Amino acid sequence: MTETLPGLLLRLSEAGDPAILWGRQAAPHAGRDFERLLDRGVLIEQAPTAEWDVCPACDCGLDARPVQQVNGQHLAVCPTDRRSDVVLGDDDLRSFRIDPSALVREIAAASGFGDEPSPVAACVWHLGQTSGQRSLFLALSRDAVRQPGMIGLMRSVARSLPVTVIAPAMAANDQARLADAGISVVSMEACLGDNAAGFAIDLSTLEAAAAFEPRLVIFRQGKRVILDGIERHIPQQPFKLLVVLAEAVGGRSGYLTPHQIEAENSGRGTADLVRELRRFLSEGRQGSGADLIKTRRSPTGYFLALAPGEFDLQP
Ligand SMILES: [Zn+2]
Numbered sequence: 275m276t277e278t279l280p281g282l283l284l285r286l287s288e289a290g291d292p293a294i295l296w297g298r299q300a301a302p303h304a305g306r307d308f309e310r311l312l313d314r315g316v317l318i319e320q321a322p323t324a325e326w327d328v329c330p331a332c333d334c335g336l337d338a339r340p341v342q343q344v345n346g347q348h349l350a351v352c353p354t355d356r357r358s359d360v361v362l363g364d365d366d367l368r369s370f371r372i373d374p375s376a377l378v379r380e381i382a383a384a385s386g387f388g389d390e391p392s393p394v395a396a397c398v399w400h401l402g403q404t405s406g407q408r409s410l411f412l413a414l415s416r417d418a419v420r421q422p423g424m425i426g427l428m429r430s431v432a433r434s435l436p437v438t439v440i441a442p443a444m445a446a447n448d449q450a451r452l453a454d455a456g457i458s459v460v461s462m463e464a465c466l467g468d469n470a471a472g473f474a475i476d477l478s479t480l481e482a483a484a485a486f487e488p489r490l491v492i493f494r495q496g497k498r499v500i501l502d503g504i505e506r507h508i509p510q511q512p513f514k515l516l517v518v519l520a521e522a523v524g525g526r527s528g529y530l531t532p533h534q535i536e537a538e539n540s541g542r543g544t545a546d547l548v549r550e551l552r553r554f555l556s557e558g559r560q561g562s563g564a565d566l567i568k569t570r571r572s573p574t575g576y577f578l579a580l581a582p583g584e585f586d587l588q589p
Contacts, residue, residue, distance in 0.1 A: 297368030326350030529575035
């Protein structure tokens with residue numbers, strides 16, 4: 275058994291309500307923790323199933339085949355071929371609906387968030403405030419986080435606090451869009467993953483994730499730059515310079531010579547161009563962005579003073 279019970283319930287909940295846990299999936303998790311979830315209404319046992327999947331490559335034309343009781347046994351009957359009948363055990367017939375609100379309440383309580391989690395939108399709850407002064411949300415599905423207006427909604431609930439949302443692992447572009455808006459996303463796996471029985475969030479992963487948010491995000495195609503959560507409007511030439519400097523990070527020398535920069539920019543003076551880039555990076559904020567572009571001596575060169583993890587160069 276590799277997946278924990280909390281991990282299994284969260285994974286099944288991603289598909290939305292109603293999420294069903296089948297008896298066969300539940301069987302390895304039988305025990306006190308499982309009974310407790312039934313008592314607390316996180317799992318609600320359904321009536322024994324009356325339908326079963328049709329056999330693979332069957333030509334019966336049914337969506338589901340009926341379950342019948344024959345000689346004290348439960349059979350999933352194939353209407354075209356008796357040899358394809360399946361004998362079902364008790365675990366096959368059982369199923370449990372996962373109550374999403376009760377599941378989130380369980381997680382909140384186990385993680386020390388005393389109050390009832392408040393629903394923000396379908397599949398999204400506000401859990402409360404972390405000790406690191408972040409407003410913490412939990413989304414059971416990816417789509418819930420991606421729905422229009424979600425970013426604004428979470429920010430308004432958080433008031434002025436920075437936002438962290440726990441959600442199923444997001445695609446890189448969605449994650450970047452949220453990071454743009456200053457929202458830190460932590461995957462459920464990272465903070466709830468290998469907790470054998472408990473539903474407690476590992477709060478240390480939240481702070482760690484927030485600390486590793488990239489300071490600088492560059493979108494090459496969209497020609498957009500977000501620095502410290504604020505969009506900077508950078509004209510074509512200095513933007514191009516920023517991209518090549520970012521590309522040079524982690525490369526052989528890590529910097530560009532004035533000669534290389536001039537070659538990239540049809541002969542425009544390097545010092546002038548670097549000055550312009552620094553000005554646009556620090557726009558509106560005293561000094562915060564200008565020192566990202568550093569000068570080195572012998573040989574002279576320019577480099578982006580960020581480690582590979584501190585910025586994100588998007589296609
Ligand atoms: Zn069949």
